[in-house]
Amino acid sequence: MKLQQLRYLREIAKQKLNLSKAANALHTSQPGVSRQIQLLEQELGVEIFTRHGKRLTSITQPGLAILETAQRMLQDADNLKKIGNEFNDKESGTFVIATTHTQARYVLPPVIKRFIERHPKIRLSLRQGSPIEISTWVSSGEADLAIATEAIELFDELVMLPCYEWNRCVVVPPRHPLLQLKELTLESIAQYTIITYDFAFTGRSKINQAFESRGLKPNVVLTALDADVIKTYVEIGLGVGILAKMAFDPARDKKLRAIDAAHLFEPSTTRIGICRNSYIRHYIYDFIEMFATHLDTETINRLLRNPEN
Amino acid sequence: MKLQQLRYLREIAKQKLNLSKAANALHTSQPGVSRQIQLLEQELGVEIFTRHGKRLTSITQPGLAILETAQRMLQDADNLKKIGNEFNDKESGTFVIATTHTQARYVLPPVIKRFIERHPKIRLSLRQGSPIEISTWVSSGEADLAIATEAIELFDELVMLPCYEWNRCVVVPPRHPLLQLKELTLESIAQYTIITYDFAFTGRSKINQAFESRGLKPNVVLTALDADVIKTYVEIGLGVGILAKMAFDPARDKKLRAIDAAHLFEPSTTRIGICRNSYIRHYIYDFIEMFATHLDTETINRLLRNPEN
DNA sequence: TTCCATTACGGGGCACGTAATAATT
DNA sequence: AATTATTACGTGCCCCGTAATGGAA
Numbered sequence: 001m002k003l004q005q006l007r008y009l010r011e012i013a014k015q016k017l018n019l020s021k022a023a024n025a026l027h028t029s030q031p032g033v034s035r036q037i038q039l040l041e042q043e044l045g046v047e048i049f050t051r052h053g054k055r056l057t058s059i060t061q062p063g064l065a066i067l068e069t070a071q072r073m074l075q076d077a078d079n080l081k082k083i084g085n086e087f088n089d090k091e092s093g094t095f096v097i098a099t100t101h102t103q104a105r106y107v108l109p110p111v112i113k114r115f116i117e118r119h120p121k122i123r124l125s126l127r128q129g130s131p132i133e134i135s136t137w138v139s140s141g142e143a144d145l146a147i148a149t150e151a152i153e154l155f156d157e158l159v160m161l162p163c164y165e166w167n168r169c170v171v172v173p174p175r176h177p178l179l180q181l182k183e184l185t186l187e188s189i190a191q192y193t194i195i196t197y198d199f200a201f202t203g204r205s206k207i208n209q210a211f212e213s214r215g216l217k218p219n220v221v222l223t224a225l226d227a228d229v230i231k232t233y234v235e236i237g238l239g240v241g242i243l244a245k246m247a248f249d250p251a252r253d254k255k256l257r258a259i260d261a262a263h264l265f266e267p268s269t270t271r272i273g274i275c276r277n278s279y280i281r282h283y284i285y286d287f288i289e290m291f292a293t294h295l296d297t298e299t300i301n302r303l304l305r306n307p308e309n
Numbered sequence: 310m311k312l313q314q315l316r317y318l319r320e321i322a323k324q325k326l327n328l329s330k331a332a333n334a335l336h337t338s339q340p341g342v343s344r345q346i347q348l349l350e351q352e353l354g355v356e357i358f359t360r361h362g363k364r365l366t367s368i369t370q371p372g373l374a375i376l377e378t379a380q381r382m383l384q385d386a387d388n389l390k391k392i393g394n395e396f397n398d399k400e401s402g403t404f405v406i407a408t409t410h411t412q413a414r415y416v417l418p419p420v421i422k423r424f425i426e427r428h429p430k431i432r433l434s435l436r437q438g439s440p441i442e443i444s445t446w447v448s449s450g451e452a453d454l455a456i457a458t459e460a461i462e463l464f465d466e467l468v469m470l471p472c473y474e475w476n477r478c479v480v481v482p483p484r485h486p487l488l489q490l491k492e493l494t495l496e497s498i499a500q501y502t503i504i505t506y507d508f509a510f511t512g513r514s515k516i517n518q519a520f521e522s523r524g525l526k527p528n529v530v531l532t533a534l535d536a537d538v539i540k541t542y543v544e545i546g547l548g549v550g551i552l553a554k555m556a557f558d559p560a561r562d563k564k565l566r567a568i569d570a571a572h573l574f575e576p577s578t579t580r581i582g583i584c585r586n587s588y589i590r591h592y593i594y595d596f597i598e599m600f601a602t603h604l605d606t607e608t609i610n611r612l613l614r615n616p617e618n
Numbered sequence: 619t620t621c622c623a624t625t626a627c628g629g630g631g632c633a634c635g636t637a638a639t640a641a642t643t
Numbered sequence: 644a645a646t647t648a649t650t651a652c653g654t655g656c657c658c659c660g661t662a663a664t665g666g667a668a
Contacts, residue, residue: 001386003312004658020622032659034623044393054623054666062396066389069588073385076378077310083378084353087371279378313633329647341634343648348633363641363648 003077005040006070008033009048013067017049017056072277078141079279086281092121093281098134098143099126100201101226103270106246108147111290119283130225131201138275144284146273147291150201158273159304163292165269167262168207169248171234171241174257178240184259190216193239195230198223207242210265231256244268276304312386314349315379317342318357322376326358326365381586387450388588395590401430402590407443407452408435409510410535412579415555417456420599428592439534440510447584453593455582456600459514467582468613472601474578476571477516478557480543480550483566487549493568499525502548504539507532516551519574540565553577585613 011022012033019037023030041048048063049056059067085093099108104126116124127134127143135155137143146158170189172178181188190211197204204223211218221239224230227247234241235255242265248258272288272295274280285297295303320331321342328346332339350357357372358365368376394402408417413435425433436443436452444464446452455467479498481487490497499520506513513532520527530548533539536556543550544564551574557567581597581604583589594606604612 001312001389002658003310018622029660030623031625031661035625036658038624044389045397046393051623052667055621055668056623060396062392065392065395065588069385069388069392073382076382076385079378080310080353080375083371083374084355087369088354279374311633327647338635339647340636340649340651344650345633347649360648361642364643364646365648 001040001043002036003074005036006074008036009040009067009070010074012037012049012056013059017058019056075141075275075277079277082279082281086279090282091119092123093283094123094125095145095281095284095287096125096127096137096143097145097147097287098129098137099147100131100134100149101128101228102149102244102247103147104128105226105228106244106249107270108291111287114290115283115287118286122283135273138273141275141278144274144278145287147270148273149268149270150205155273157276159276160271160273161288161292161295161300161303163270163272163295165267167245167260167267168242168265169245169258170261171231171243171248171253171256171258173234173237173255176240176257178259179257184261184264186211186214186216186264189240189242189264190218193219193221194242195222195224195233195239196220196242197227197230198225201225206266206268274304310349310352311345312383314345315383317345318349318376318379319383321346321358321365322368326367328365384450384584384586388586391588391590395588399591400428401432402592403432403434404454404590404593404596405434405436405446405452406454406456406596407438407446408456409440409443409458410437410537411458411553411556412456413437414535414537415553415558416579417600420596423599424592424596427595431592444582447582450584450587453583453587454596456579457582458577458579459510464582466585468585469580469582470597470601470604470609470612472579472581472604474576476554476569476576477551477574478554478567479570480540480552480557480562480565480567482543482546482564485549485566487568488566493570493573495520495523495525495573498549498551498570498573499527502528502530503551504531504533504542504548505529505551506536506539507534510534515575515577583613 007026008022011026012019015021015025019033020030023033026033037048044062044066046062046066047060048066050058050060097108108126112124112126116122127137129137131148131150132154134143134146134148135158138146139155139157147163170178170184178184178188178192196207199205222230222233224233227243230241230243231247231253233239242261245258245260245262248256250258272291280300285300288295288300289297316335317331320335321328324330324334328342329339332342335342346357353371353375355371355375356369357375359367359369406417417435421433421435425431436446438446440457440459441463443452443455443457444467447455448464448466456472479487479493487493487497487501505516508514531539531542533542536552539550539552540556540562542548550565551570554567554569554571557565559567581600589609594609597604597609598606
């Protein structure tokens with residue numbers, strides 16, 4: 001059994017059973033891949049794929065089990081390389097953070113500034129996407145870390161590290177009637193059209209819950225992928241915005257006013273997602289601790305071992 | 310990077326850094342091993358071993374990390390083969406149970422009888438040893454399962470599945486004074502010389518605890534590795550025996566009398582130890598469920614994922 | 619007809635074995 | 644002197660790439 005064969009296998013699965021595409025993606029020849037898969041099947045004594053004549057049509061039951069194990073082996077092979085780099089040259093390497101707009105725009109900048117000051121030789125990159133995309137990237141090894149608020153509990157191979165809780169605010173144009181109220185209520189908000197995050201994003205479900213629990217049906221006229229869009233539409237008077245408090249900056253957003261809404265919605269927790277089986281280089285530990293000071297190396301390791309404590 | 314290289318690495322570590330012995334154990338040549346290790350070190354960019362001239366003297370820090378990952382990869386490689394066999398021929402295979410005397414002699418026989426009736430083509434073997442040895446075998450993959458009562462919590466890579474609790478009894482020759490008592494007490498036992506299990510065996514520590522908590526210093530004249538030896542010496546009048554209740558069979562042990570001692574000593578729990586990352590063939594699930602009916606496949610899988618629930 | 623997997627075949631790289639060497643104990 | 648790791652060197656296997664073939668859509 002060769003690691004190559006497992007790489008071929010993984011790529012075929014990734015390319016939805018198209019062997020030619022897999023060969024292409026791996027910059028090798030079609031026959032080579034075909035042959036190695038056959039050899040692997042022969043060695044293990046089972047068919048990994050079902051074939052209709054000369055097409056791969058599906059993965060067999062043993063094939064699934066094999067694929068799963070193969071993926072872990074390949075990840076470990078990557079880990080070996082990471083270990084090599086780690087001790088080889090501690091201060092260079094790559095670091096891919098997958099995150100959502102809100103984090104990238106409002107939370108991460110100061111952290112990243114400190115990080116690149118401390119680790120100038122690390123090639124850092126940010127990949128922005130939806131929570132689902134983010135999780136996929138991390139679990140496939142394309143990214144090292146996910147930072148998001150929702151929907152990353154779905155992936156088995158990711159371990160979630162709670163970082164901090166945050167609340168929401170309501171943003172309105174200056175002189176908006178809501179600014180006159182002594183205390184902001186859900187009922188008063190519901191009188192206006194609402195602009196907020198898209199579903200499956202930054203704690204959107206918490207907003208829905210709050211309104212539903214009071215029997216209110218808010219009129220959401222626009223859902224956006226990021227806070228900047230929301231603010232823009234609030235500015236032009238399309239409605240009131242509900243967004244994460246950290247996404248409002250009085251110095252910057254002079255054309256808007258924010259009203260604290262912490263008492264109206266459940267707080268959300270932002271988490272770091274990290275692939276359970278991946279080797280963690282020292283600068284990644286360092287980054288995590290910068291981002292959430294309570295997550296020191298020891299704590300992280302404990303959480304990685306016992307996911308649910 | 311080649312799996313062979315990792316095998317060489319693992320074997321060198323196993324042979325305490327003696328490269329020649331490793332080459333021998335793997336039925337290959339010394340230079341081949343040496344060379345491949347060098348290539349691996351070169352590829353990963355770190356030294357795995359420290360060398361004094363031409364001797365391997367120790368494993369470096371990165372070497373340790375590499376070794377650990379390599380071992381998991383090799384185990385996964387084994388798992389792939391197991392998966393192959395599993396689907397290839399469901400009813401043949403091998404099954405090595407590592408266990409202690411007490412289990413092998415008094416508990417396992419009926420279970421094993423049923424097992425070989427149901428899976429006649431499986432090559433089953435029992436390996437008897439001390440709890441430490443047993444754990445080592447399972448964690449190194451030499452055995453599939455450990456069945457024991459103590460000391461198997463020490464190995465990180467083993468998951469323990471609690472099977473059943475058991476208590477102790479005191480065995481004495483016929484017409485022994487202890488048989489006249491209305492109720493057996495630790496004080497009355499302590500008046501006699503005692504024969505029981507060796508340290509680190511079948512719940513020996515529970516026995517010590519009980520006496521100590523009453524401020525008693527029992528006079529243990531003989532410690533044995535198994536119940537048969539204990540019984541033999543009790544028969545010849547050397548003292549009273551304390552052993553697992555299941556190790557006394559009135560039909561067989563006609564020259565002895567047993568007195569229940571469940572109220573004197575904390576019960577012990579017998580557990581199955583299984584290597585966290587190994588692929589479990591269906592007949593092994595089957596065996597475990599025969600041994601402890603509450604451990605069905607689903608329960609086992611859950612425990613494997615969340616070790617401590 | 620096109621796309622795609624498999625079979626056929628040849629070349630080159632590399633893993634392994636034997637032999638020789640060097641360094642420790 | 645004995646043990647043990649490394650270097651030198653040749654051979655054979657096997658992986659891979661090109662070309663050709665055979666099924667599916």
